[in-house]
Amino acid sequence: MTTEQKGSTGMAAPFTADLTGKTAVVTGASSGIGRAIAEEYLRNGATVVGLHRRPVTTFGGKYVPALADLSDPAQVRAAAAGVLREHRVDILVNNAGLNLRHPFEDFPFEDWDRVQQLNVRTVVELTQLFGRPMLERGSGVIVNLASMLSFTGGFTASAYAASKGAVAQFTKSVANEWAGRGVRVNAIAPGFISTEMNVALVADETRNRQILERIPAGRWGCAEDIAGAALFLASDAAGFVHGTVLPVDGGYLAR
Ligand SMILES: NC(=O)c1ccc[n+]([C@@H]2O[C@H](COP(=O)([O-])OP(=O)(O)OC[C@H]3O[C@@H](n4cnc5c(N)ncnc54)[C@H](OP(=O)(O)O)[C@@H]3O)[C@@H](O)[C@H]2O)c1
Numbered sequence: 453m454t455t456e457q458k459g460s461t462g463m464a465a466p467f468t469a470d471l472t473g474k475t476a477v478v479t480g481a482s483s484g485i486g487r488a489i490a491e492e493y494l495r496n497g498a499t500v501v502g503l504h505r506r507p508v509t510t511f512g513g514k515y516v517p518a519l520a521d522l523s524d525p526a527q528v529r530a531a532a533a534g535v536l537r538e539h540r541v542d543i544l545v546n547n548a549g550l551n552l553r554h555p556f557e558d559f560p561f562e563d564w565d566r567v568q569q570l571n572v573r574t575v576v577e578l579t580q581l582f583g584r585p586m587l588e589r590g591s592g593v594i595v596n597l598a599s600m601l602s603f604t605g606g607f608t609a610s611a612y613a614a615s616k617g618a619v620a621q622f623t624k625s626v627a628n629e630w631a632g633r634g635v636r637v638n639a640i641a642p643g644f645i646s647t648e649m650n651v652a653l654v655a656d657e658t659r660n661r662q663i664l665e666r667i668p669a670g671r672w673g674c675a676e677d678i679a680g681a682a683l684f685l686a687s688d689a690a691g692f693v694h695g696t697v698l699p700v701d702g703g704y705l706a707r
Pocket of ligand 1: 523547
């Protein structure tokens with residue numbers, strides 16, 4: 453089943469920014485959106501430390517893998533401490549995320565907690581751990597991955613929608629506290645992006661057609677569409693951008 457219906461011509465046009473000398477931590481950089489963001493930062497001169505579980509071997513440039521299960525708070529803290537011992541971190545991208553679907557009346561609380569742990573608690577903890585040295589230096593950038601479900605409810609995704617609503621509000625709240633201290637905190641709200649997370653939706657002919665009919669751009673997004681926005685938010689071009697939750701969704705929310 454196709455991810456393209458009509459109209460729009462594919463991924464966003466290239467945007468470049470000089471990240472030479474900067475170090476970015478990207479969580480969930482082994483696949484999907486995180487991988488595309490890591491590759492975009494590497495292309496633009498950054499050193500990238502990737503926090504994920506699966507080993508990856510095919511990255512070029514200055515890529516440093518740091519394997520950790522970010523659903524385990526002890527591993528989150530140990531990974532952050534290890535990275536901070538070795539690197540001055542200028543950019544943090546909280547990308548790793550999980551969606552577990554159930555009709556809400558049957559939603560198992562174990563799955564609810566797994567979603568909140570990775571999508572909210574880990575984001576919060578990494579923001580604090582990497583944000584403190586940024587505040588001491590008076591400079592830094594944090595980019596969180598929110599979602600369209602930060603704004604809308606979706607179906608059978610109550611835990612995910614609640615978690616991404618929290619990410620959006622958390623982003624604004626911390627941005628207010630840190631904007632005057634040199635640290636910019638923003639979020640990206642991707643629309644329907646064709647990654648591992650959405651394999652089942654793409655394969656479901658009916659749902660796929662319904663989704664495409666609802667996207668003004670007439671296609672699913674690709675991970676590179678999000679990488680462009682992540683590069684912009686990390687760059688000096690976004691120097692006055694604080695506390696925004698930027699939809700990158702082919703117009704879905706505008707409809
Ligand atoms: N795809 C979309 O349509 C869409 C829409 C809105 C928002 N988003 C958000 O964008 C972000 C990336 O989504 P995606 O579509 O790229 O997802 P994905 O293809 O499923 O990739 C998820 C990434 O997170 C990592 N990860 C998952 N659990 C982890 C854990 N416990 N510890 C460490 N790393 C973990 C995975 O790496 P390992 O398996 O190697 O650990 C993988 O690199 C998520 O926050 C998602 O909610 C996606």
